[in-house]
Amino acid sequence: MSATIKDVAKHANVSIATVSRIINKKPGFSPETEQKVLDSIQALGYQPNALARGLINKDTQTIGVLFPAVSNMFASEVLSGIEEYANEMGSSVIVCNTAEDGERTLKYLQVLSEKRVDGIIIVSEYIKEEYYKALSEMKIPKVLVSSISFEYPIPYVKVDDRHASFSAVNYLIGKGHRKIAMIAGNSTDPIAGVPRIEGYMAALRANGIEPSNDMIIHCDGFGHKDGVQAMKDIMDRDMDITAVFASSDELAVGAMSHAIRHGIRVPDDLSVMGYDDTKLAEMMIPSLTTVAQPLYEMGLMAATMLFDMKSSGAVIESRIMNHKIMERETVKNLL
Amino acid sequence: MSATIKDVAKHANVSIATVSRIINKKPGFSPETEQKVLDSIQALGYQPNALARGLINKDTQTIGVLFPAVSNMFASEVLSGIEEYANEMGSSVIVCNTAEDGERTLKYLQVLSEKRVDGIIIVSEYIKEEYYKALSEMKIPKVLVSSISFEYPIPYVKVDDRHASFSAVNYLIGKGHRKIAMIAGNSTDPIAGVPRIEGYMAALRANGIEPSNDMIIHCDGFGHKDGVQAMKDIMDRDMDITAVFASSDELAVGAMSHAIRHGIRVPDDLSVMGYDDTKLAEMMIPSLTTVAQPLYEMGLMAATMLFDMKSSGAVIESRIMNHKIMERETVKNLL
DNA sequence: CTGAAAGCGCTAACAT
């Protein structure tokens, strides 16, 4: 096995306490012994054992992050922000793919608890009672990203979905669109579903347009396939619209894809607007006009809040991040 | 603090050894005591401390994964595969974003070493001498994904890039294309650069076409921007081509994007082929014909190899995964 | 400035 603090102490002819002080830069040693010990550390290739340290310090320099899925642009951009800040703070991040499965989530929570992580970030997940129970048993900071809990007091960082959705639809209306369908994703989703539909309806009403339930397409999820399916629906029903607003970029892209394949030109025949502003939106052809959530910054912010809570011991207040309309090429100006 | 094994022992009126046996299902206890202890565990909400365990067992149930960047489809699909298998094996995965930075990589290696991870997977990175030095000091399994080291004996899982590239270009030629440019990405990259260029040239030669260096566009990296820039180059030079083969999907998409914006129709005026088969390829409009690397499976395989090495103690052999031409919509049949 | 010794929470002999 690799060298331990004992080996170093022996090699340098000092006590392990002295070595420990030097490693941790705690006062109480002379420059000479320091050099001696440093040399020994070098010579032996000593590396402190983080487990032993964590056991005593109650501080593992590790945080856990839960995602419903890791392989999509949304998750990876948020993760990127979290990782960046954690790294700056000298912490590692354990990724957990819950696959939106309750048991799997609980199991992960259990593991993170046993590993004594310093904090937990939960992305895009609704907090069920069992989760909260497990979560609150571990007395560590936690923060939600792109999610919110109405029942439980967990700070979150998200955009105002209702408002963002309102802005998007309002933008569309500002461009002269009045017949706007919405691809709502999973409309039972309390975070990404409901508020965005509300925003859509509110924007319509604010502009004197009475929303129709027929114009809201409900899907299983927020993925590309769902978008394709939704557009198929729209076309099958021969819906009379000039624009469609989707609850996610993937949804929008899937919809565009189906439409274009069937001879509908975007934006000439149909305007499309997405939600999220993942990298996909700008890579698309035509590039997708969408409402941006600052994904990377949200990850960064969540991590910042987590570490702030860790050091202050207090619960920090939630943050509503600014959304922004990213004007690109998929919305036609009708005026 | 949370309950320890001692608390459980006291509560159940047994010794900690007995509790330990029961937790770990090691023989040597009666059903009655088992129930008693289980009840106490329940009552106290006891959770074994993974740090203390790891300290003794020399087994942390944690692996580390290094990526040059986390926020792209390539990385996230590989990660997804790794996470899946690790989870099945009861391990957690720590993600490390090296940002292609030597110091940062070394620092991460150091951290993973101190945390005593059970193994390390390195994705899409060239192994520098300093990395190998750090890596070999930790006596744990490591495997490379989509990379290879010629100098050092680290098992890898990748596709045969030269062959895959050959197949792609050969496919293009089979469709009647003879004037084919290549967007090579970073052509100094020993893994994703050089072999793919070689494959391109070999395919050309095998079909009696003499490759021209002018037709190979060198970029900084493999991203979307690089693709846009490359196509700008191609168009500025008024290159006489019917098809372009790119070293990554993002490159291909960027190129398509620029071309289409400038009135070039894909595939009518220009055929485009990518490399990787990330989800981006199928979401693109028109969907991108590309050579597929089984990203998720590669992650899964790498993790499998890692755990196999861990349990067998032996170094396992590398795997060349099958690539596959994904015929979609961006290649025109000229015949 | 330095060392001895007591744990952190757990596992694994070694008793009984």
Place this chain on the structure above:
DNA sequence: ATGTTAGCGCTTTCAG
């Protein structure tokens, strides 16, 4: 079947 005890590698009083 169960308990005692010695560590795992480290930090931290408490002495000197």
